[in-house]
Amino acid sequence: MQLVLITAIGVGGATIFGSLIGFMFKKISHKFADIILSFAAGVMLAAAVLGLILPSLEYGGKWGILITVAGIFVGAVSLNLIDRLVPHLHKMVGVDIETHKNSNLDKVLLFVTAIAIHNLPEGIAAGVGFGSGDTTQALLIAGGIALQNVPEGMVIIGPMLASGVSPKKTFLCAMATGLVEVVGTLIGYFAVSVASVILPFALAFAGGTMLYVISDEMIPETHAHGSERGATYALLVGFCVMLISDVLLG
Numbered sequence: 001m002q003l004v005l006i007t008a009i010g011v012g013g014a015t016i017f018g019s020l021i022g023f024m025f026k027k028i029s030h031k032f033a034d035i036i037l038s039f040a041a042g043v044m045l046a047a048a049v050l051g052l053i054l055p056s057l058e059y060g061g062k063w064g065i066l067i068t069v070a071g072i073f074v075g076a077v078s079l080n081l082i083d084r085l086v087p088h089l090h091k092m093v094g095v096d097i098e099t100h101k102n103s104n105l106d107k108v109l110l111f112v113t114a115i116a117i118h119n120l121p122e123g124i125a126a127g128v129g130f131g132s133g134d135t136t137q138a139l140l141i142a143g144g145i146a147l148q149n150v151p152e153g154m155v156i157i158g159p160m161l162a163s164g165v166s167p168k169k170t171f172l173c174a175m176a177t178g179l180v181e182v183v184g185t186l187i188g189y190f191a192v193s194v195a196s197v198i199l200p201f202a203l204a205f206a207g208g209t210m211l212y213v214i215s216d217e218m219i220p221e222t223h224a225h226g227s228e229r230g231a232t233y234a235l236l237v238g239f240c241v242m243l244i245s246d247v248l249l250g
Contacts, residue, residue, distance in 0.1 A: 004130050007142045008185035011126050012178035014146035015119070018153025019174035023167070031230065034222040036151045038231035041218040042238025043144035044210050050246050051129055051137040052207035060200035071204025076212040078205075079121060083216070116177040119149075122213065123184020124191075125206035131192025131199055136249045140242060142185075145210075147238075148218065149181065 053068060060067040122145050129138035153174055160170040188206065192199045222231035 003135065004127065004185070004189050007126065007130070007139065008123070008182045008189075011123060011142050011146045011149065011185055012119075012180070012182035014149035015153035015178035015181065016175050018150035019157055019171060020153075021150070022154040022157030022174075023171070031225065031227045033151050033154065034225060034227045034231045035234045037148070037218055038222045038234035039238040039241075040144065040147035040151070041214050041222065042235035042240070043147055043242045044218075044238075045214055045235070046239045046242030046246070047137075047141040047144040048207040048210040048214070050242070051134075051141040052125065052203045052210070055134065055137070056200045056203035056207065059203065064200065067200045068204040071201045072208035072211065074201075075121070075205040075208025075210075079209050079212045079216075116180045119177055119181040120184040120187075121206070121209040122148075123181035123186075124188035125210055126181075127185040127188025127190075128192055128199075128202045128206045130189050131196070131202065137246070140245055140249070144242065145181075148213075149178070153178070 053072065056068040056071060057064045126138070126142040126145050129141040157170060157174065160173065161167065165173070188202070192202050219231075219235070222228075222235075
């Protein structure tokens with residue numbers, strides 16, 4: 001339990017760490033952010049497949065394939081429904097800060113709220129990983145999610161400051177989005193600990209949410225600023241780093 005709590009804080013803390021970088025470099029180059037986000041996408045892709053989806057098949061037994069496929073789609077559809085209700089990263093990230101100087105503050109705060117809402121299932125994915133009993137895989141999954149949270153924390157700072165939010169309140173908002181992930185991690189862990197029968201579906205659900213985030217948000221964002229080739233190779237590097245880590249630590 002102590003390790004789960006430390007990991008939860010680490011996953012949520014990655015967003016806060018990213019926000020601190022955002023304060024230091026208020027206008028981060030698109031190319032730099034795209035490379036980081038692409039690398040994180042590759043790590044998350046491998047984590048979703050190796051750490052969540054394949055174990056779901058294994059734990060599902062006779063009906064493993066049906067449970068896993070159903071879990072993946074339910075996870076993806078759940079995030080799709082959230083996307084219909086609130087905007088997310090690719091709706092505002094990567095837009096020059098000058099664009100936001102005359103923007104409505106409510107829209108920026110809605111953007112931050114959207115990130116917080118999306119962080120909940122990502123946190124659940126990290127927590128569910130521990131429910132499988134494979135601590136190494138769980139830590140790798142959490143590491144992939146944390147990597148993605150760093151650039152996410154970086155990019156929420158500029159728009160908020162440009163919209164007139166004080167630095168203190170901006171940091172508190174960034175911290176709140178990270179704390180949501182801590183809560184999600186604990187929810188995921190306790191859910192599968194209390195009812196181990198839901199583990200196969202929960203693993204697949206978490207994998208589906210991660211695949212949705214990668215395909216619908218991370219990859220389009222990294223290909224939106226003319227750095228497609230670098231972003232593609234960064235994704236492949238991230239995937240291979242995760243694959244090698246899984247083999248060496250597995």
